[in-house]
Amino acid sequence: MFSFFKKNNKPRSNKALTATINGQVIEVAPKETLLNAALRQDIEFPHSCRVGGCAACKCQLTDGKVKELTDVGYILSDEDLDNGYILACQSVPKTDITIKLDVPEKTLVQTIGTITAQNTLTHDITELKIRTEETVEFLPGQFADLTLATLPDLQRSYSFASANNSNNELSFFVREVPNGRFSGAINQQELIGESIKITGPLGDFWLRPAQNPIIMIAGGSGLAPIIAMLQAEVKQSRHRPLLLLFGARTQQDLYALDSIKKIQQQWTERFEFLPVLSEEAETSDWQGLTGLVTDYIEDSIQPDSHAYLCGPPAMIDAAELRLKQSGVKSEHIHADRFLTQTPLTQTPLTQTPLTQTPSDTASSDVVSKTQQSA
Ligand SMILES: Cc1cc2nc3c(=O)[nH]c(=O)nc-3n(C[C@H](O)[C@H](O)[C@H](O)COP(=O)(O)OP(=O)(O)OC[C@H]3O[C@@H](n4cnc5c(N)ncnc54)[C@H](O)[C@@H]3O)c2cc1C
Numbered sequence: 207m208f209s210f211f212k213k214n215n216k217p218r219s220n221k222a223l224t225a226t227i228n229g230q231v232i233e234v235a236p237k238e239t240l241l242n243a244a245l246r247q248d249i250e251f252p253h254s255c256r257v258g259g260c261a262a263c264k265c266q267l268t269d270g271k272v273k274e275l276t277d278v279g280y281i282l283s284d285e286d287l288d289n290g291y292i293l294a295c296q297s298v299p300k301t302d303i304t305i306k307l308d309v310p311e312k313t314l315v316q317t318i319g320t321i322t323a324q325n326t327l328t329h330d331i332t333e334l335k336i337r338t339e340e341t342v343e344f345l346p347g348q349f350a351d352l353t354l355a356t357l358p359d360l361q362r363s364y365s366f367a368s369a370n371n372s373n374n375e376l377s378f379f380v381r382e383v384p385n386g387r388f389s390g391a392i393n394q395q396e397l398i399g400e401s402i403k404i405t406g407p408l409g410d411f412w413l414r415p416a417q418n419p420i421i422m423i424a425g426g427s428g429l430a431p432i433i434a435m436l437q438a439e440v441k442q443s444r445h446r447p448l449l450l451l452f453g454a455r456t457q458q459d460l461y462a463l464d465s466i467k468k469i470q471q472q473w474t475e476r477f478e479f480l481p482v483l484s485e486e487a488e489t490s491d492w493q494g495l496t497g498l499v500t501d502y503i504e505d506s507i508q509p510d511s512h513a514y515l516c517g518p519p520a521m522i523d524a525a526e527l528r529l530k531q532s533g534v535k536s537e538h539i540h541a542d543r544f545l546t547q548t549p550l551t552q553t554p555l556t557q558t559p560l561t562q563t564p565s566d567t568a569s570s571d572v573v574s575k576t577q578q579s580a
């Protein structure tokens with residue numbers, strides 16, 4: 207969660223505003239994000255992706271006004287927005303501001319583990335198994351930041367792929383991205399016996415207690431937190447009607463089918479599993495669904511469903527749109543976007559996400575609730 211990257215040089219302008227974070231006053235240069243200002247001044251502000259995709263930097267604006275660089279409505283719930291929550295990495299102060307951090311750093315734990323297995327799931331996804339020295343407490347669906355001893359300057363976020371760490375074993379699904387430094391190492395190098403640092407838990411992607419039907423949509427390695435959530439539900443004997451849509455390119459990109467089948471067999475309510483292939487050759491023997499996973503939402507959805515989406519940002523944006531069009535309330539849509547991290551040293555003062563949608567480019571002003579009601 208906390209950066210190993212070198213700190214930014216001090217921004218050029220002399221005309222700084224101030225941000226008071228849990229009582230501590232720092233300066234914020236013009237156009238500087240709250241997160242960059244805090245990190246530059248050695249405040250260990252919770253953060254991970256730095257591009258508005260993980261909500262790790264969520265904090266409450268209790269006084270003042272900020273300009274938001276992206277539409278944070280995709281990440282924060284309506285309730286959060288009503289209560290003045292902002293993303294520090296996407297907020298540039300327009301006035302002096304006061305910030306309340308709900309999740310202080312002390313709640314985070316750093317644990318050292320040892321890599322015990324690298325299981326090939328597909329041609330580009332490896333299951334990383336780690337034995338930890340201490341038990342890591344997390345909610346199924348959350349993620350951790352990992353740092354390999356062999357790559358000490360890299361910190362990358364990965365969702366827990368198991369329901370808990372009760373036997374001091376952790377599992378992560380790591381998809382190799384082209385030229386990816388961390389994911390390349392996990393998929394290409396022999397790392398068994400190597401030490402790895404786990405920082406977390408992070409994020410607010412977990413299954414909310416309710417009786418409503420669930421729709422889960424996963425793309426690629428986005429199946430990791432979904433499996434963790436479902437395994438936990440089975441363990442707790444909590445069952446409700448469930449539709450799981452899994453988007454992959456071709457048959458060779460499908461994985462964890464045995465784990466899903468096992469969960470399905472133990473599920474006492476309706477459990478529908480629909481894999482959808484987007485690039486399967488027409489001449490193949492595939493009998494299942496083809497196209498985009500999001501094309502099947504409207505046909506299968508019940509409007510009172512609660513939705514859990516995980517995977518590439520573009521898939522999540524498209525799925526959110528379809529869900530809302532189908533009547534699912536935005537407060538019942540929870541998502542984890544697998545965005546790429548941007549090193550702080552390379553983060554421009556005015557940053558935009560690496561994966562943009564039209565709404566991502568919008569910026570808006572947020573005024574603290576105190577000011578709004580004043
Ligand atoms: C909250 C959160 C949870 C995540 N959970 C998982 C998970 O469970 N499993 C998983 O595999 N990944 C997950 N990710 C993504 C992961 O953190 C890394 O960003 C990813 O593995 C790439 O890291 P890297 O060091 O290999 O690539 P880098 O060296 O950082 O990037 C190399 C190149 O690949 C591009 N790139 C980076 N990421 C992607 C991508 N996702 N798709 C396409 N191109 C990319 C970069 O822009 C760059 O050009 C998660 C991300 C977030 C924010």
Ligand code: FES
Nearest residue numbers: 254256258261295
């Ligand atoms: S660090 Fe701000 S949303 Fe991820």
